[in-house]
Amino acid sequence: MDSNKRPDTMARITTKELADAFIAQQIEAIRKQVGDKKVLLALSGGVDSSVCAALLIKAIGKQLVSVHVNHGLLRKGEPEQVVEVFRNQLNANLVYVDAVDRFLDKLAGVDDPEKKRKIIGAEFIRVFEEEARKQEGIEFLAQGTIYPDILESDDGIKSHHNVGGLPEDLQFALVEPIKLLYKDEVRVVGKALGLPDGMVFRQPFPGPGLGVRCLGAITRDRLEALRESDAILREEFAKNGLEGKVWQYFTAIPDFKGVGMENGKRTFAWPVIIRAVNTVDAMTATVENVPFELLQHITARITTEVKGVNRVLYDLTPKPSATIEWE
Numbered sequence: 001m002d003s004n005k006r007p008d009t010m011a012r013i014t015t016k017e018l019a020d021a022f023i024a025q026q027i028e029a030i031r032k033q034v035g036d037k038k039v040l041l042a043l044s045g046g047v048d049s050s051v052c053a054a055l056l057i058k059a060i061g062k063q064l065v066s067v068h069v070n071h072g073l074l075r076k077g078e079p080e081q082v083v084e085v086f087r088n089q090l091n092a093n094l095v096y097v098d099a100v101d102r103f104l105d106k107l108a109g110v111d112d113p114e115k116k117r118k119i120i121g122a123e124f125i126r127v128f129e130e131e132a133r134k135q136e137g138i139e140f141l142a143q144g145t146i147y148p149d150i151l152e153s154d155d156g157i158k159s160h161h162n163v164g165g166l167p168e169d170l171q172f173a174l175v176e177p178i179k180l181l182y183k184d185e186v187r188v189v190g191k192a193l194g195l196p197d198g199m200v201f202r203q204p205f206p207g208p209g210l211g212v213r214c215l216g217a218i219t220r221d222r223l224e225a226l227r228e229s230d231a232i233l234r235e236e237f238a239k240n241g242l243e244g245k246v247w248q249y250f251t252a253i254p255d256f257k258g259v260g261m262e263n264g265k266r267t268f269a270w271p272v273i274i275r276a277v278n279t280v281d282a283m284t285a286t287v288e289n290v291p292f293e294l295l296q297h298i299t300a301r302i303t304t305e306v307k308g309v310n311r312v313l314y315d316l317t318p319k320p321s322a323t324i325e326w327e
């Protein structure tokens with residue numbers, strides 16, 4: 001039987017009971033596959049890698065070495081949450097790599113979106129490879145591949161997991177415990193494993209992270225403004241019942257400044273663009289009709305609380321003609 005094909009008899013996991021049964025079955029399968037060997041995993045903190053890690057921790061505990069690379073392009077609070085949940089709560093064998101300077105130095109002055117993506121992907125592999133070489137006795141690589149990744153790719157490997165580019169001498173056998181699950185099932189399993197809602201019901205976030213939202217050449221000051229404005233947007237959407245209702249929402253900051261006023265003085269600062277969209281498959285998207293008063297409130301907060309920002313714009317463009325991300 002093709003192990004990458006979901007059996008027709010497999011019931012959709014929609015309840016805690018079904019999730020618990022899946023977890024028990026996978027724990028047994030993982031233990032059988034891995035034995036007493038060590039497994040390496042790149043833990044981004046996204047839904048798929050987090051659920052994969054939590055499942056492996058349940059099955060083999062500290063035999064799983066999770067590597068969290070902080071590339072400086074994560075949202076506010078994300079690296080801290082990974083450490084809190086995995087190291088402190090789940091007692092995981094977690095290697096936290098602060099690679100912020102490495103990534104930002106490599107990205108300095110690069111304004112072409114495709115080049116930025118390539119640099120982020122290549123540097124990620126380099127950092128992960130260095131950590132892999134420091135570990136002894138690793139025989140397996142775990143990946144949070146899910147069923148749509150298999151359906152969408154020819155070779156069944158999730159390319160944006162970024163560990164597909166490891167050198168020849170670091171080719172491990174793969175452990176992919178959630179590869180037959182759809183996204184909604186991954187979330188049900190994640191909840192049953194006790195992961196926090198903020199991790200399990202997280203909105204989609206691109207691999208290159210805030211790198212595609214800090215437009216043009218990335219600078220540390222704009223990246224900071226991006227992180228802070230995104231945190232305000234998320235907080236206000238959560239407070240006003242839009243979290244979980246709107247498919248994806250975030251801020252982007254272009255690489256130009258405009259004139260403004262503060263305390264009677266002229267300012268020269270960046271605009272922040274708000275994007276909030278709904279979609280089924282991300283191929284097309286419509287813009288959320290956010291209440292105007294809420295947009296005004298968010299604007300007031302961003303312009304007073306975020307350094308270096310004097311305007312807020314709302315992106316009214318559906319996909320197409322726009323894409324969801326600005327890049």
Ligand code: XMP
Nearest residue numbers: 160204205206207208248282319323324325
């Ligand atoms: P676009 O901008 O093409 O985005 O309309 C469609 C969806 O894909 C997300 N996106 C990514 N997701 N790795 C990911 O896992 C990536 O490199 C990546 N780039 C874009 C984007 O956030 C949107 O949800």
